[in-house]
Amino acid sequence: MRLPPREDEKCLYKTEGVILRTRNLGEADKIVTLYTKARGKVVATARGARRTRNRLLGPTQIFTHGRYLIFEGKSMDTLSQGEIINSNQPLRDDLEKMAAAMYLCELVDVMVEVEAANEATFTLICNTLRMIDTGAISFALRGFELKFMQQLGYQPQLEWCISCGAPITEQAFFSREGGVVCNRCRASAGPVHAVSKGTVELIKRVLEWDWSRITILHPSDQSLRELAVCMRAYIDFRLDKPMRSLEFIQTLNDSYDSEVTS
Ligand SMILES: [Zn+2]
Numbered sequence: 001m002r003l004p005p006r007e008d009e010k011c012l013y014k015t016e017g018v019i020l021r022t023r024n025l026g027e028a029d030k031i032v033t034l035y036t037k038a039r040g041k042v043v044a045t046a047r048g049a050r051r052t053r054n055r056l057l058g059p060t061q062i063f064t065h066g067r068y069l070i071f072e073g074k075s076m077d078t079l080s081q082g083e084i085i086n087s088n089q090p091l092r093d094d095l096e097k098m099a100a101a102m103y104l105c106e107l108v109d110v111m112v113e114v115e116a117a118n119e120a121t122f123t124l125i126c127n128t129l130r131m132i133d134t135g136a137i138s139f140a141l142r143g144f145e146l147k148f149m150q151q152l153g154y155q156p157q158l159e160w161c162i163s164c165g166a167p168i169t170e171q172a173f174f175s176r177e178g179g180v181v182c183n184r185c186r187a188s189a190g191p192v193h194a195v196s197k198g199t200v201e202l203i204k205r206v207l208e209w210d211w212s213r214i215t216i217l218h219p220s221d222q223s224l225r226e227l228a229v230c231m232r233a234y235i236d237f238r239l240d241k242p243m244r245s246l247e248f249i250q251t252l253n254d255s256y257d258s259e260v261t262s
Pocket of ligand 1: 181183
């Protein structure tokens, strides 16, 4: 029989993780949110992590992939040691990459509960950050959104109309409720977006294929635009509140547009 842990007994665990979010605490501490391989989302304090020479300064920077030693606490865990595997520094040096990585991190943070571990999600986060770094930002994010929703149990239905069940043979329309609707049902299905056959095929491949195979695809700009609109509607339908990082991306896009037109 296992005895329950004593009041003063702390459990220690070691896990790989990616830093999703950091907040300042007091003079020199941080509260970090990580997605870990072993326990999924974890929130922990990192004492002294904002001091220049502190050994936690580097390992607790946002987007860092590292190996961490964490003490379980009653109200919050404590991150006591960290070792960098990949600092992902280029994602912090480039505004567009940073905005994309921030969006990914915020999406994970708002969609998963604390300590609901899924190793596939951890791998997906690492792979997507790597792909954002290569510059294929838009496709990396769309691929992430699709696979992440699939892992959460929200795989869109693509073969049959989600309203009437008929097979889709002609033009398909994507519904934010999680799949395609046929031409006959589109009027009664609420907000829908037209999707080309090519885009539907792209979605199927992303859902079925391993990440390494996905990265060799070169989707058309039209498919990426269609997919961006559909995934935005699909994800927002599942969220209670708008995501803050989207405002940042919008501001960036607006500033690029005004540079082009001025
Ligand atoms: Zn239908």
